[in-house]
Amino acid sequence: MINKLHINCTGLYKIFKVSDLEVVALRGVDLDIGYGELISIVGASGSGKSTLLNILAGYESPSAGNVQVGDFDLLGINQKEAVEYRKSEVGFVWQQTGKNLVPYLDIYSNIELPMMASNLSRSERKERVDGLIEFLNLNSVSSRLPENISGGEQQVSAIAVALANQPPLLLADEPTGELDDETSAMVLEKMRYVNENYGTTVVIVTHDPKIEDHVNRSIGMRDGKVVKEVIRKEKKKSEFVVIDSFGGVQIPQEILSKSKIESKASLTSDKSKISLNKIIKKNKK
Numbered sequence: 001m002i003n004k005l006h007i008n009c010t011g012l013y014k015i016f017k018v019s020d021l022e023v024v025a026l027r028g029v030d031l032d033i034g035y036g037e038l039i040s041i042v043g044a045s046g047s048g049k050s051t052l053l054n055i056l057a058g059y060e061s062p063s064a065g066n067v068q069v070g071d072f073d074l075l076g077i078n079q080k081e082a083v084e085y086r087k088s089e090v091g092f093v094w095q096q097t098g099k100n101l102v103p104y105l106d107i108y109s110n111i112e113l114p115m116m117a118s119n120l121s122r123s124e125r126k127e128r129v130d131g132l133i134e135f136l137n138l139n140s141v142s143s144r145l146p147e148n149i150s151g152g153e154q155q156v157s158a159i160a161v162a163l164a165n166q167p168p169l170l171l172a173d174e175p176t177g178e179l180d181d182e183t184s185a186m187v188l189e190k191m192r193y194v195n196e197n198y199g200t201t202v203v204i205v206t207h208d209p210k211i212e213d214h215v216n217r218s219i220g221m222r223d224g225k226v227v228k229e230v231i232r233k234e235k236k237k238s239e240f241v242v243i244d245s246f247g248g249v250q251i252p253q254e255i256l257s258k259s260k261i262e263s264k265a266s267l268t269s270d271k272s273k274i275s276l277n278k279i280i281k282k283n284k285k
């Protein structure tokens with residue numbers, strides 16, 4: 001179903017140690033993303049989305065499990081390789097526009113900045129910056145400072161910066177978190193445009209389920225795990241629960257409370273169906 005795998009996570013754990021306390025941010029994430037996919041990761045605040053994205057970006061290292069992105073094994077990577085990985089393999093867009101753009105450089109120079117570390121000549125850089133400006137329709141803002149353009153234009157500029165070194169993977173953490181609905185939709189459509197025209201694999205993290213209308217596949221996270229998946233084909237959306245490698249499933253709270261099943265249930269199955277049945281207590285005589 002998925003083309004060649006670009007991202008492969010299995011049993012991914014991340015534990016943060018804060019003084020004597022341990023916070024388990026990811027508890028066994030399994031995730032496959034193919035080259036050229038446009039995908040979102042949706043979940044409430046604290047569900048582990050940013051932690052997962054930061055691991056994929058090479059900013060954090062996992063505590064256990066496997067994570068492979070392209071030819072890079074991010075668990076075994078050393079610091080030097082991580083720097084190389086971040087430079088050539090991923091572009092990153094943050095929620096805070098201030099984190100994406102250098103405030104005292106105009107948009108043109110912001111897009112050119114990541115290219116300085118590569119060995120492109122001045123004219124090659126110009127050609128590439130002009131290409132990105134044209135592609136993302138940033139002509140009218142290219143000579144302005146970030147503070148003099150709108151929030152939506154800043155995020156589209158941030159996409160251009162992220163694409164400066166032509167990475168095969170674009171990651172965005174709540175890229176529309178500070179934008180109104182209409183501007184958000186515009187920025188998401190730009191991401192789709194990048195995906196469709198450059199073939200870049202795009203992963204967008206958000207707490208806003210409306211994203212499901214802009215992507216083909218959306219992963220739902222809860223409490224550090226992948227719990228559901230929504231697949232959209234044309235206008236039709238299908239929702240699935242995800243079964244982890246140990247056979248675990250998270251049942252949505254609303255279904256659980258409607259059934260009045262509490263901590264135990266009896267399990268019955270046939271060839272294509274598994275049922276959880278409420279235990280009926282027999283009255284003792």
Ligand SMILES: Nc1ncnc2c1ncn2[C@@H]1O[C@H](COP(=O)(O)OP(=O)(O)O)[C@@H](O)[C@H]1O
Binds near residue numbers: 025
């Ligand atoms: N650097 C950190 N140190 C300690 N705890 C962290 C750190 N980063 C995230 N966490 C914790 O990990 C959990 C998941 O956080 P995060 O990945 O930021 O979730 P999300 O992006 O879905 O809101 C939260 O409980 C959060 O407090």
Ligand SMILES: [Mg+2]
Binds near residue numbers: 049050051
């Ligand atoms: Mg977050």
